Structure formats: C-alpha cells, structure tokens
Amino acid sequence: MRSAEITKDGHLASFGNLAMSSLSAPSSLGSLAGIRVIDLTRVISGPFATQMLGDHGAEIIKVETVGEGDVVRRQGNMINGFSAYFAQFNRNKRSLTLNLRSERGRRILASLLEGADVLVENYRPGVLASMGLDDETLRQRYPRLVVGRINGFGSSGPYRDRPAYDFVAQAMSGFMGVNGEAGGVPMRAAPPISDMVASLNLAFGVSAALVRRERTGQGEIVETALTNGLVAMMGYLAAEYFATGEVPKRTGNDHPMLYPYGLFTAADGEVAIAPSSETMVMRLLTALGQQQLLEDPRFDSNDKRMQHREPLRERLNSVIGQRTVAEWITQLNEAGVPCGRVHDIAETFEDPQIQHQQMRLELDQGEVGHITTTGFPVKMREAPAAVRCPAPQLGEHTDEILEELGIGAEERRALYDQGVI
Amino acid sequence: MRSAEITKDGHLASFGNLAMSSLSAPSSLGSLAGIRVIDLTRVISGPFATQMLGDHGAEIIKVETVGEGDVVRRQGNMINGFSAYFAQFNRNKRSLTLNLRSERGRRILASLLEGADVLVENYRPGVLASMGLDDETLRQRYPRLVVGRINGFGSSGPYRDRPAYDFVAQAMSGFMGVNGEAGGVPMRAAPPISDMVASLNLAFGVSAALVRRERTGQGEIVETALTNGLVAMMGYLAAEYFATGEVPKRTGNDHPMLYPYGLFTAADGEVAIAPSSETMVMRLLTALGQQQLLEDPRFDSNDKRMQHREPLRERLNSVIGQRTVAEWITQLNEAGVPCGRVHDIAETFEDPQIQHQQMRLELDQGEVGHITTTGFPVKMREAPAAVRCPAPQLGEHTDEILEELGIGAEERRALYDQGVI
Missing domain, CATH: 3.40.50.10540 (Crotonobetainyl-coa:carnitine coa-transferase; domain 1)
Structure with missing residues (x-):
C-alpha cells in the first residue's frame, strides 16, 4: 500500500502543489x-x-x-x-x-x-x-x-x-x-x-x-x-447540423468557423494558436507586429479571413517562422493569446505544468517493481483521490x-x- | 415545460425503448x-x-x-x-x-x-x-x-x-x-x-x-x-510509452498493435472492421471465404500480419469490394465480427439504433419553435434523465x-x- 496524497514537501498531491496550510488536513478516504x-x-x-x-x-x-x-x-x-x-x-x-x-x-x-x-x-x-x-x-x-x-x-x-x-x-x-x-x-x-x-x-x-x-x-x-x-x-457540430441540415465537413486542424486558428510553423517546429474572439485576433496580430492586416479588406472580418485563409496563413507563417516555438509561446501567452506546443507523449509528461499537476503516477507493484500510469484528472481538496493499492x-x-x-x-x-x- | 420521459407508446424515453411494464413507474425527478x-x-x-x-x-x-x-x-x-x-x-x-x-x-x-x-x-x-x-x-x-x-x-x-x-x-x-x-x-x-x-x-x-x-x-x-x-x-498509449520509452507513432486508421483492423473498401463505400482477437480474425476470414490466408506464412500470426499489412489489405479489399457495405455489415455481424458503417452526422441521426436510443431530442423552445439537440448518454431505469425545460x-x-x-x-x-x- 502506498499513499500518493501527501508529497515530501507536505503538499497535497492530487490537487497539484497548491499549498494547503490554511485549510484542514484532507481526509485520506476519498x-x-x-x-x-x-x-x-x-x-x-x-x-x-x-x-x-x-x-x-x-x-x-x-x-x-x-x-x-x-x-x-x-x-x-x-x-x-x-x-x-x-x-x-x-x-x-x-x-x-x-x-x-x-x-x-x-x-x-x-x-x-x-x-x-x-x-x-x-x-x-x-x-x-x-x-x-x-x-x-x-x-x-x-x-x-x-x-x-x-x-x-x-x-x-x-x-x-x-x-x-x-x-x-x-x-x-x-x-x-x-x-x-x-x-x-x-x-x-x-x-x-x-x-x-x-x-x-x-x-x-x-x-x-x-x-x-x-x-x-x-x-x-x-x-x-x-x-x-x-x-x-x-455537441455544437450536431447543433449546427440540426439547425442547417448541412453535414459538417472535415477541416483538418482548421476551425470550421474561425480564422486564424490552427497549427503554424515556427523556426523549429509547429505551434498551436487558437484566438477565439476578435479581441484575441487583434492581440495575436499586434504581438506579431501585423496589426495592419486587420485593415486589409481581405482580412478585416472573421468571415473574410475564412475566405482568404491561405494568403493569411502564408503571411502569418512568414512572421512566425522567424522565431522559435518557445519564444512564441512565451510572447503570445503574455499577450493573452491561447497557444501551446504540440507535444508528443514524452514531451507531455516532461512538461512542467503536467508534472506539477502530477498527471504521472508511479505505482509500487511490489515484486514487479514500479509501473508508471497517468494521474488523477479530478482533483478534490478535502477528500482527494489517492493510490491506495496498485x-x-x-x-x-x-x-x-x-x-x-x-x-x-x-x-x-x-x-x-x-x-x- | 415538456417531459421526454414517457413516449407516445408508453415506453421510457431515456432508457431506449425497453419495455418497462414489469418494473415500477419511473420517478420523474431524476x-x-x-x-x-x-x-x-x-x-x-x-x-x-x-x-x-x-x-x-x-x-x-x-x-x-x-x-x-x-x-x-x-x-x-x-x-x-x-x-x-x-x-x-x-x-x-x-x-x-x-x-x-x-x-x-x-x-x-x-x-x-x-x-x-x-x-x-x-x-x-x-x-x-x-x-x-x-x-x-x-x-x-x-x-x-x-x-x-x-x-x-x-x-x-x-x-x-x-x-x-x-x-x-x-x-x-x-x-x-x-x-x-x-x-x-x-x-x-x-x-x-x-x-x-x-x-x-x-x-x-x-x-x-x-x-x-x-x-x-x-x-x-x-x-x-x-x-x-x-x-x-x-490510457494504454501512455502505458506503452511508460513501459518502453518509445513515443507512439501516428498510424491513421490502422491499429498500432492489431491487423486486420480499420477501414476497408466495399463496392459502394467504406466499412469499419475491428476484429480484436485471433478468434475474431478467424471469423472474419471465414466469412470472407479467405480462411486459407491463416496458413500463409506471411499472415499466420498477428505479428506477421502487422509486418505484411499492405498485401493483406489488398487481398481483403479485393474480396470486400465485391459486395456492398450493407451486405458486409449484416454478414460480418452475424459472424460475430465488430463492424459498422462510417456515418456522417446525418447518417448517424438516421440510424435506427441511434433513433431507438433517442440520441436526438427535440426541445420545445416556446415562441422560438423546436430546436433539436443530442440526447442523454446516461440512461437510468428508476429516475431517468428528462427534459424538464428548454x-x-x-x-x-x-x-x-x-x-x-x-x-x-x-x-x-x-x-x-x-x-x-
């Protein structure tokens, strides 16, 4: 038996590393x-x-x-x-x-x-x-x-x-x-x-x-x-179908109703960028030094950007390609634009946030040794999830x-x- | 207010059309x-x-x-x-x-x-x-x-x-x-x-x-x-990564550990076929009249079939291409092989099983009229889900x-x- 509830530094494992000092001791029972x-x-x-x-x-x-x-x-x-x-x-x-x-x-x-x-x-x-x-x-x-x-x-x-x-x-x-x-x-x-x-x-x-x-x-x-x-x-794809009778088309990584959105090519790999409102599109273009594009009659509304996806994609990639994924992730997040790295599984479990959230759990399988599994997606403060037995x-x-x-x-x-x- | 609990023919909407006569009347409360x-x-x-x-x-x-x-x-x-x-x-x-x-x-x-x-x-x-x-x-x-x-x-x-x-x-x-x-x-x-x-x-x-x-x-x-x-x-992709240190590769519609499995081409479209055990592979090949393939040294184990995917895929498609999707779905299901049609959304909601399971719900939105949404994925017998208000x-x-x-x-x-x- 092994408890994953309290880590070495006294933090509550299953609620991330949030300090719990001001709250009561959590129940170990779940x-x-x-x-x-x-x-x-x-x-x-x-x-x-x-x-x-x-x-x-x-x-x-x-x-x-x-x-x-x-x-x-x-x-x-x-x-x-x-x-x-x-x-x-x-x-x-x-x-x-x-x-x-x-x-x-x-x-x-x-x-x-x-x-x-x-x-x-x-x-x-x-x-x-x-x-x-x-x-x-x-x-x-x-x-x-x-x-x-x-x-x-x-x-x-x-x-x-x-x-x-x-x-x-x-x-x-x-x-x-x-x-x-x-x-x-x-x-x-x-x-x-x-x-x-x-x-x-x-x-x-x-x-x-x-x-x-x-x-x-x-x-x-x-x-x-x-x-x-x-x-x-x-969900909303069904709702749109029921409303219009039109079957939604496959659009790869592009969003059927928003642009810009999707994978873009930085100097050393791809970066996922997903501005979900006009405000965020403005923030993105400003961060890229391309706010003038919003005055271009091809790009001055979401509908028009959807119609002219390819020239806009090319233009954005020509700027994004000048810096690394890491640089853009820092800069765009600071600007308030949702973005992130496209992780393979190894990168996911090396990511500091995923580690902080303890989404990787080691089970002590006795004679078998240790086996690693994914962690708990549902965090509870008072009665947290825990490994009670492997x-x-x-x-x-x-x-x-x-x-x-x-x-x-x-x-x-x-x-x-x-x-x- | 409109209740989706009891349909016209007295059946319990949210538990599919299973007759409820032998059980107590369900609570309308949830x-x-x-x-x-x-x-x-x-x-x-x-x-x-x-x-x-x-x-x-x-x-x-x-x-x-x-x-x-x-x-x-x-x-x-x-x-x-x-x-x-x-x-x-x-x-x-x-x-x-x-x-x-x-x-x-x-x-x-x-x-x-x-x-x-x-x-x-x-x-x-x-x-x-x-x-x-x-x-x-x-x-x-x-x-x-x-x-x-x-x-x-x-x-x-x-x-x-x-x-x-x-x-x-x-x-x-x-x-x-x-x-x-x-x-x-x-x-x-x-x-x-x-x-x-x-x-x-x-x-x-x-x-x-x-x-x-x-x-x-x-x-x-x-x-x-x-x-x-x-x-x-x-899930298991993470487990395999943790066990081996190898990052799982993208394999499209092919399963990384099983073959045959995936989309095959019938006379009038694609059919999804997913035998998940040696027994089911035998059933599939028998239903296709191709059981002799299991004696072919290229195909006599799952590992070998994985190595020789393309010749086997070609061979299977040459048989599957001779009949329609509907014919294969009937025949393979009778043989106990998991298979089905690749539905677009319209076909999904026209499917008799999806309809039987009432996965399409009409909301009476008053002056707005009727709006259709997806149904309840969790069915309860005694206290079923219901539309209490739109x-x-x-x-x-x-x-x-x-x-x-x-x-x-x-x-x-x-x-x-x-x-x-």
Whole structure:
C-alpha cells in the first residue's frame, strides 16, 4: 500500500502543489469511501470507470475468470511479467477469481452482492441475465444496489446483440466523419475514445445514482453505450447540423468557423494558436507586429479571413517562422493569446505544468517493481483521490475476500480444487 | 415545460425503448432531484457539465452577465434569433442575469449560495477569488457547498494564468500527437474534446463529492482541467510509452498493435472492421471465404500480419469490394465480427439504433419553435434523465428567482434600473 496524497514537501498531491496550510488536513478516504463495488468488467471501458470510483475511495472487488482473468493481463508490454496496460486501468482494486459458470461461484457472487453498493458489468446485453441476474431479479433481491452497465449500442434496439468495438463506435457515432484532413478520409482518434467516454459517463451515472440512493434508499440501473456517449460529444457540430441540415465537413486542424486558428510553423517546429474572439485576433496580430492586416479588406472580418485563409496563413507563417516555438509561446501567452506546443507523449509528461499537476503516477507493484500510469484528472481538496493499492495480481485477494465472507481455509481449498475460485 | 420521459407508446424515453411494464413507474425527478446548482459557467466545458447535472434532475440556476449573457448566445446558427449552439448545452436551466461586479449583485449571489448545494465555475484561476469568493471564504461561509471548477491547466503551477482553449489543450496533452495519418501532421479531433471530457470529469467529481456530503455533511472543492482530462485519456498509449520509452507513432486508421483492423473498401463505400482477437480474425476470414490466408506464412500470426499489412489489405479489399457495405455489415455481424458503417452526422441521426436510443431530442423552445439537440448518454431505469425545460432566454427567470429570494417587485425594478440584474 502506498499513499500518493501527501508529497515530501507536505503538499497535497492530487490537487497539484497548491499549498494547503490554511485549510484542514484532507481526509485520506476519498469521496466514495464506504462504497463497495463488485466489478465484473474487463478490457477498458468498465475497468477505467471502476478505477475512477476506486481512485476516489470506493472499494473495488474485481471479479476475474479462474486461471485467466482480464484479457488485458496478457496484452501490451510486460514489466517483469506484469502488463503495463493492465496496471494503467486497474489500480485501487482487489482481485478475486471466481467461476461464474458454476452454481457455487454464483452463490459466492450473490454473497458479495448482499454486502455491496454497486455492481458494474460490461458484458454484451443478456449475458448477465443468462447468469440468473436479470434486471428484475437484481432489483428484487438487492433493492439498494446501483447496477452500472456499459455496452456497445445500448441494451435495446436492433443492434443490441452486435459485437462492439471502439473503432466501430467511432465510425457509427459520426465522430470519425468530422475528423481528418479536408478532402481526406474519415479519421479515428487513436485513443479508444468511445470506451473512455463511456467510462466517464458511467462513473458519473453511478455516482449520481448513489446520491439518490443516499436520499431515498433506492437502487438504480444505470447504462451507457459506446455509441451514445460519442454521439453526445458531437455537441455544437450536431447543433449546427440540426439547425442547417448541412453535414459538417472535415477541416483538418482548421476551425470550421474561425480564422486564424490552427497549427503554424515556427523556426523549429509547429505551434498551436487558437484566438477565439476578435479581441484575441487583434492581440495575436499586434504581438506579431501585423496589426495592419486587420485593415486589409481581405482580412478585416472573421468571415473574410475564412475566405482568404491561405494568403493569411502564408503571411502569418512568414512572421512566425522567424522565431522559435518557445519564444512564441512565451510572447503570445503574455499577450493573452491561447497557444501551446504540440507535444508528443514524452514531451507531455516532461512538461512542467503536467508534472506539477502530477498527471504521472508511479505505482509500487511490489515484486514487479514500479509501473508508471497517468494521474488523477479530478482533483478534490478535502477528500482527494489517492493510490491506495496498485493493480492486483490475478486472484491476489481471493483468500482475503472469501475470508471476509466467512468462507474458511478448508472450504477454500475445496473450492480451489473444484475450480470455483 | 415538456417531459421526454414517457413516449407516445408508453415506453421510457431515456432508457431506449425497453419495455418497462414489469418494473415500477419511473420517478420523474431524476437522480439529482433536490440538488440546487448555481452555475457561473459559459461557453462549453462548464455548461455541458451543468447540463448533465440538470438532465439528471438537479435544479440549475445559470447566472449570466446583464444584457449580454453567455457569449455562445451569439454564436453559430440562429433559429428565430435563438442560438442552436446555446440550446445544445443549456437545456434544463433557468437564467438569471446578475452584475457580479456590483456589490449588490454579489450580495444576491451570496443569498443564492446560502440555499445552494453546488457552485460551478469555469473562470480563469483567480477570477472567482477576485469577486471575494476565494476557497477559504467559500469553505467558511458555505461549509456544505460543493464547488466545481474547470480551467485550462489547473489552478496551480507555472501555466495557471495562461489563457486556455480546446485546440491548445489537445496539442499539449499529447492527444493530437497520436492522431492522424502515418507520416502526416498531428491532427486534432474536430469536436472540442478537451472541453467535453472536462465536463464529464466535473459531473462525476461533483456527484462523488455529493455522495460524501450526504454522508458527512461536508462540502468540497472539485477541480478538473482541459489538459489533465485529456492526459488521462491517453490510457494504454501512455502505458506503452511508460513501459518502453518509445513515443507512439501516428498510424491513421490502422491499429498500432492489431491487423486486420480499420477501414476497408466495399463496392459502394467504406466499412469499419475491428476484429480484436485471433478468434475474431478467424471469423472474419471465414466469412470472407479467405480462411486459407491463416496458413500463409506471411499472415499466420498477428505479428506477421502487422509486418505484411499492405498485401493483406489488398487481398481483403479485393474480396470486400465485391459486395456492398450493407451486405458486409449484416454478414460480418452475424459472424460475430465488430463492424459498422462510417456515418456522417446525418447518417448517424438516421440510424435506427441511434433513433431507438433517442440520441436526438427535440426541445420545445416556446415562441422560438423546436430546436433539436443530442440526447442523454446516461440512461437510468428508476429516475431517468428528462427534459424538464428548454434552454432559457437571457434573464428569463430573473424575476422568478429573485422573488424566491424574497426580493419584491419594487426592489427588482430598482435593481433593473441600476443595472444590477
């Protein structure tokens, strides 16, 4: 066990390095302390969701198949035999192996649910019901339980039984269709964004349902789907489509409604510049010594600049090319123009702000050694997120958890022999 | 007011069309019923977060500048003078105009906070403190208040005062760096993904803090940043980088670790196909009548297929090109291979599954007419999300809300005359 809450210099890790001296000592327990989650999920969407809950204090019992466990344990790069990919999504969980195809395994799951606040699953629709846990049974047996569920397309509708995968959800949600070069092909985002947006939606939905449960005593069934989550992210592009009937075009790194905006070429690389108002455009051109361009009839309004993008882009690049990325970032930020470096991942984690915000976390994986993961995106002042335990070995806590359920050593040996645990 | 909860045929709108006959009637109140949110946010990240809370039953009071309001009210396409973009992010809110630069305006805000559960803001760090509401003051005056905050880079650290914008956050988080064609430039996602991921993180964080507040009576300060949210979305790409020190390369629509996977060319367009395991690859090749390829020494393992992508891609396209997208989608889904059409936005909202899941919502904006927005990504069975009211006109509820605070008609007239409201 290792706490990431208080750093060497007495600052609160998960709220950046903001000095906390004038405030009370933070609780080490997290906002969701006392909430017990039974986690039947695997791969990304479910595990990232339950990790968010665990980072913020919920107790997570990850139920895995006997002998195999989450398929991600065997994927990606291994550090002393332990998957870095698995570690990224499974800190703050205990692992219990359980054969849910056996009657005894299901009885153990039932015992776990008796003492649980939340059940999370990302099976295909119908699989949990086939284990005897259809919605009506869950509701009657565990009236206070919040059930969280992620699937590809939703648990009803013509595609409910289709196999789902992030790339397909990116394609079908319209998300890929707006990304990519003008005139090029639809382009996915490289991270599995539909999985991870579903994770955030589920973490929100489960927490909101817990607020209601605290107030009414009633459980809930919360569901989100990979496609639905990305559709909701279409935001203003969807709004413009609904308003005009026109399908938004791919515009690469250019903004469909603003110019100047995008990547520009400095002496030693590219710089991202995004003035979002006329005031900011004025600040940008002034900082570049090009304020006279606003008097040029080709460039004196946003609409005209959109029509004459290429000559303006050329003109701006001819100035921006005279100095380095670092010089422009300093100068433009001082002028109040949003801008920044286009980081690769290595540069991101070397960036002083990202480091200050502790977006890189080291997990002490015991015998495996240290494994680095991304940090906490949600910072809390009083009850901050923390690393309470690293990602578990397969079945590492099977004995401990069964002991808590009152299943003694002898019975456990029999269950091992029968392949139930 | 218009409820989206029960459709004409008696089904529960926000849980897809799943028949609810065997379950109890759902509550019309939403999970966060009884939670009052004072919303000082504007543009996207804050308004999308508070809309999530409002969709699930929280009461949202949107505080806007007198005479102007949220800048988004003047952006994008107008429907009878009302911004479709604003409607997309501001349903389920009431609007109060208030001059927070005036002493009286601040006293009214203080009265609102006395009766509130949550305050949400997305100012630059320090702006709220400059209005007299620094963290210590908030904590002492409103010990039960949950304060939610979104900013660009975090409220501490070297970049805390920099102006932020989605494009810059996409660049600095490493997100753009992994997107785009192999050999091409780093490519943003077209939707403002850093804003909207921050929204989801904040909706989660505020809800988790409310769970703790229900249990301990204590308030919280919750913060998320555009950059931090996207850094956490780097997920397994970050894990692979941490494990190997190698920066992930851009691979366009190809998966860096799997093949076949990606876009393939059918007779009438492109089809997204994503088999994620050896079993699924076997199913795909069998469905294509090409199972013999797995005996070809160039293609008999995933590693070898990665090395010989182009000949395999050519071979698969030569078969896939013989039938239509629709034929392949039917056939491959039946074979258990994840696949789908690459939709543009229009096709997304015409898709029968997206329609079944009611991911398109019509708001009745009164005199303005109907405005269409995206639907609810989080479905709840007992206390579902619903449209309780459409997006408000600027200051539409100023009188009503001040009346609730005990400020009578005469005093309100004076406040109007003084420009306080």
